[in-house]
Amino acid sequence: MSKKRMGNRIVAACLAFSTLLATAAPMAGAASDASNTSNATADSGQTEVQNQATTTFTDLGNSYAKEAIDHLASLQIINGQGDGLFYPQKTISRQDIAVLLTKVVGLQPKTAKEASFEDVPVESPYAPYVYGLSELGVMNGRNDSTVGAADPLTRQELAVLLSRLMQASHVAKAASTNTATYSDEEEMAGYAREAIVEVTNQRWMQGANGKFNPLGTVTRAEAAVIAERVLNARYQQAEQAQFKLSTKSVSLMAGTSQRVKVASATGEKLPFTPIFAFDRQELGTILPDGTFVAGPTPGKGNVTVTVGYHTETIPVEITNAPKNDSGDQAVNASEQTTNSKEQTADSTNAASDAASQEASTVDNQKPADEEEAVESAEQDDLVNVAPGSFTSVKTFGPPDSYFQTVEKQYPGPVGGLVTPSEEWTGFNRQFGRKVTVALSQDKPLERIALTFKQQKTSGITLPESMDVEVSRDGKSWSYAGKAVHDVPASEEKQVLRTLSVTLPDVEARYVRVSFPVKVFAFARQLEVWANENSRWEGAVLLPPPSPAQMMEDKKAGNRVENMLLAYSGAYGDRGNWTKEDFLPMVGYRTADGYMRDQMFDTVLFLPYQDMAATKQGWQGYLNDLFGTDRQLDALNSAMREYNRLRGTLYTTPTQENVVLALPYPNMNQTNFGKLADNKPSLSFNPAGIGEEQAYENRKQALEWYFQELQKRWNKAGYSYLKLEGIYWFHELIEDSAPKERDLIRSMAGMVHDEALRFYWIPYYGAPGVGEWKSLYFDYAFLQPNYYSDKPVQLDRIEGVLDTVKKYGMGVEIEGDERMYRDPKFYQTYYNQLVAAHKLGMDKNNVHAYYYGSKTLIQSATSTDQVVRSIYDDTYKWMRGKFDREEYYEANEMP
Numbered sequence: 056m057s058k059k060r061m062g063n064r065i066v067a068a069c070l071a072f073s074t075l076l077a078t079a080a081p082m083a084g085a086a087s088d089a090s091n092t093s094n095a096t097a098d099s100g101q102t103e104v105q106n107q108a109t110t111t112f113t114d115l116g117n118s119y120a121k122e123a124i125d126h127l128a129s130l131q132i133i134n135g136q137g138d139g140l141f142y143p144q145k146t147i148s149r150q151d152i153a154v155l156l157t158k159v160v161g162l163q164p165k166t167a168k169e170a171s172f173e174d175v176p177v178e179s180p181y182a183p184y185v186y187g188l189s190e191l192g193v194m195n196g197r198n199d200s201t202v203g204a205a206d207p208l209t210r211q212e213l214a215v216l217l218s219r220l221m222q223a224s225h226v227a228k229a230a231s232t233n234t235a236t237y238s239d240e241e242e243m244a245g246y247a248r249e250a251i252v253e254v255t256n257q258r259w260m261q262g263a264n265g266k267f268n269p270l271g272t273v274t275r276a277e278a279a280v281i282a283e284r285v286l287n288a289r290y291q292q293a294e295q296a297q298f299k300l301s302t303k304s305v306s307l308m309a310g311t312s313q314r315v316k317v318a319s320a321t322g323e324k325l326p327f328t329p330i331f332a333f334d335r336q337e338l339g340t341i342l343p344d345g346t347f348v349a350g351p352t353p354g355k356g357n358v359t360v361t362v363g364y365h366t367e368t369i370p371v372e373i374t375n376a377p378k379n380d381s382g383d384q385a386v387n388a389s390e391q392t393t394n395s396k397e398q399t400a401d402s403t404n405a406a407s408d409a410a411s412q413e414a415s416t417v418d419n420q421k422p423a424d425e426e427e428a429v430e431s432a433e434q435d436d437l438v439n440v441a442p443g444s445f446t447s448v449k450t451f452g453p454p455d456s457y458f459q460t461v462e463k464q465y466p467g468p469v470g471g472l473v474t475p476s477e478e479w480t481g482f483n484r485q486f487g488r489k490v491t492v493a494l495s496q497d498k499p500l501e502r503i504a505l506t507f508k509q510q511k512t513s514g515i516t517l518p519e520s521m522d523v524e525v526s527r528d529g530k531s532w533s534y535a536g537k538a539v540h541d542v543p544a545s546e547e548k549q550v551l552r553t554l555s556v557t558l559p560d561v562e563a564r565y566v567r568v569s570f571p572v573k574v575f576a577f578a579r580q581l582e583v584w585a586n587e588n589s590r591w592e593g594a595v596l597l598p599p600p601s602p603a604q605m606m607e608d609k610k611a612g613n614r615v616e617n618m619l620l621a622y623s624g625a626y627g628d629r630g631n632w633t634k635e636d637f638l639p640m641v642g643y644r645t646a647d648g649y650m651r652d653q654m655f656d657t658v659l660f661l662p663y664q665d666m667a668a669t670k671q672g673w674q675g676y677l678n679d680l681f682g683t684d685r686q687l688d689a690l691n692s693a694m695r696e697y698n699r700l701r702g703t704l705y706t707t708p709t710q711e712n713v714v715l716a717l718p719y720p721n722m723n724q725t726n727f728g729k730l731a732d733n734k735p736s737l738s739f740n741p742a743g744i745g746e747e748q749a750y751e752n753r754k755q756a757l758e759w760y761f762q763e764l765q766k767r768w769n770k771a772g773y774s775y776l777k778l779e780g781i782y783w784f785h786e787l788i789e790d791s792a793p794k795e796r797d798l799i800r801s802m803a804g805m806v807h808d809e810a811l812r813f814y815w816i817p818y819y820g821a822p823g824v825g826e827w828k829s830l831y832f833d834y835a836f837l838q839p840n841y842y843s844d845k846p847v848q849l850d851r852i853e854g855v856l857d858t859v860k861k862y863g864m865g866v867e868i869e870g871d872e873r874m875y876r877d878p879k880f881y882q883t884y885y886n887q888l889v890a891a892h893k894l895g896m897d898k899n900n901v902h903a904y905y906y907g908s909k910t911l912i913q914s915a916t917s918t919d920q921v922v923r924s925i926y927d928d929t930y931k932w933m934r935g936k937f938d939r940e941e942y943y944e945a946n947e948m949p
């Protein structure tokens with residue numbers, strides 16, 4: 056887009072802002088007039104949106120590619136060829152690989168203007184994908200003016216495409232100490248040799264029996280496996296996206312503009328398109344390039360910037376424009392518009408002229424002349440295309456009939472959220488909602504907006520955020536950013552917020568907004584603004600992140616802050632937790648016995664490491680876990696007593712969060728046991744049954760256990776406990792185990808389907824630590840492993856915290872009974888608190904705590920001042936009140 060055109064857009068936005076409210080009513084009428092046309096397309100939209108069940112292919116059998124194919128199919132990135140068949144051994148064409156690679160790297164397809172290749176006409180469904188890769192320099196044509204669209208893809212051609220795609224997507228090249236060599240190197244084309252080395256080192260493609268087979272064709276199964284590897288690499292990029300903003304805050308005068316620039320932290324080109332959002336639509340708007348345009352009204356708001364899955368928030372403050380020479384304040388266009396819908400065009404223009412004239416006096420803020428503004432306003436009109444469109448609403452987790460009945464009292468306007476109406480639609484609990492809008496056809500979208508209300512006295516709070524996704528077909532979705540606000544949940548006054556996300560040149564027919572719901576959320580006027588004159592660069596947006604990431608914000612202050620590990624099921628009294636054991640753990644009890652505050656808000660129950668990997672062993676642990684007067688039952692009783700002591704038992708009782716463990720199906724197990732009497736005993740060992748069957752058996756055992764766990768939990772009906780999540784018990788990624796990563800991702804999907812979170816605590820230096828997000832864990836804590844007989848130096852503690860920061864993890868605080876009698880272990884415990892405190896990690900973070908078994912109880916009940924101080928200082932650390940700055944050294948101990 057030219058600078059002149061950009062300037063036109065800015066001033067047009069300034070001028071149009073003063074008339075936004077006045078023009079809303081005529082557009083609503085127009086939408087009503089077109090209702091017959093909209094309803095005619097709604098049926099097809101409804102079919103698209105509702106038919107999103109995961110595809111199951113009947114011809115995959117025990118294919119090595121089954122998990123990859125199922126994963127990509129669940130995201131609608133890859134499809135079968137009718138009748139439930141995938142044809143995994145069929146070769147894939149060059150045009151099909153263009154579609155697949157475009158989707159996994161996140162490049163948004165756009166309608167082609169002209170045909171550059173004779174075998175890909177503009178009307179071809181492949182054209183948006185082939186020409187998109189061609190513009191990137193990834194897929195080139197041939198000498199005969201074709202691209203070989205329908206030709207089978209060779210392995211060396213795929214290697215070249217992947218190498219170019221790696222560079223275009225800014226995927227870091229894998230370090231390799233060995234140069235990849237194959238015995239059939241002479242068969243490789245000269246242009247492909249370097250690419251083959253790169254993709255081999257990246258582990259995206261591998262040869263067999265020392266050969267790469269460069270001229271062999273790529274099957275659909277192979278393409279799926281390779282595409283999933285690329286997608287996982289992009290997921291990891293998106294999770295760890297680091298970027299710099301040109302400003303930490305935006306402060307400008309009414310009627311002016313300021314651009315927020317986004318750059319890679321490493322100085323390279325950003326791997327994903329920045330997306331901007333704003334939470335006060337009545338104060339201003341932000342354009343797709345990051346230019347914030349202030350309206351005529353002063354106020355404060357927040358711009359959210361999303362790159363990949365990472366977001367940053369910038370505060371915005373708009374001040375009054377300066378007074379003119381006569382001493383009069385500039386005309387407030389927003390007030391005029393709000394107070395009078397019969398406002399004349401002359402008065403509107405006068406207000407706009409005043410705002411533009413005054414903006415020209417502000418340094419570093421950009422006005423423009425009236426002629427360009429009028430021209431731009433004609434060219435760049437945004438149209439709300441949502442009214443009359445088909446909409447569907449789904450819950451994050453399984454729907455609950457009781458909450459749905461409550462919801463029916465607040466149905467909202469006829470026509471749903473897309474209806475321009477002042478009537479509110481109410482949503483009750485069930486984690487959150489996904490609202491999907493099906494437009495009549497593809498539109499060049501620019502902004503998605505939805506208005507929410509907070510009225511705390513009625514239990515209505517603003518969602519912490521709103522996420523947006525877009526799709527061309529209603530099946531394959533791309534994540535298009537997040538909008539947040541700064542209204543605290545404690546705010547008593549009624550507050551309205553319109554959260555809007557500005558889209559970067561996206562052509563889509565389907566839009567989905569997602570937002571969490573705590574008790575009640577009230578929303579109205581879902582708007583989808585299209586701009587037929589959009590001329591922005593092509594966007595790069597990935598498929599949505601893991602479903603659990605669309606729930607409530609996962610930072611401390613919501614559901615989990617401090618999680619205590621409670622081992623049980625063995626070792627007599629050490630593994631048997633009673634009500635009296637739990638009471639000083641769930642509540643901070645002062646030395647004189649006063650229950651002052653909550654201590655650990657979450658308890659993770661897990662078995663000891665030596666639990667047998669058999670059905671009998673797993674059942675024995677479950678029997679103990681759900682036994683009477685111990686473990687879960689004891690925790691429930693302790694929470695009842697905690698609420699009684701705090702005076703909240705009959706008013707607003709506190710519930711303790713519970714995380715339960717999935718035991719690990721050890722690959723050495725050959726006789727797990729029978730899941731049914733007519734079935735053989737399961738083996739997890741691939742040596743006798745093959746990797747695929749071993750994987751299936753491990754998966755079946757875990758699914759059986761999870762079902763048993765849920766049955767027992769639901770039957771118990773604990774009044775003061777809440778099931779928060781599930782924990783993956785193994786502390787590393789076992790590369791030798793059958794399809795270990797596939798198993799973890801499958802378990803993550805199973806857990807997320809029940810609207811629970813998935814947890815992991817690997818040890819320091821464990822294989823796979825840096826992969827935790829791509830494995831779909833919601834939380835991962837690094838266990839430092841300080842408690843060994845070897846001395847632990849301070850640099851080890853700081854190194855652990857560096858790793859935690861690098862990978863965006865939480866940290867596990869470690870202690871055991873030795874810290875009461877051995878100065879070395881006392882020093883180590885306190886030094887980790889000091890190190891984390893100095894880095895600010897004791898505040899606004901989620902932590903796990905390991906104390907061997909019930910070690911901290913000894914401190915809580917001790918009359919020894921030094922021992923008791925460990926309990927007190929741990930509580931202070933949890934609350935961000937720990938103030939020690941110096942490390943303990945040598946054998947120093949109070």
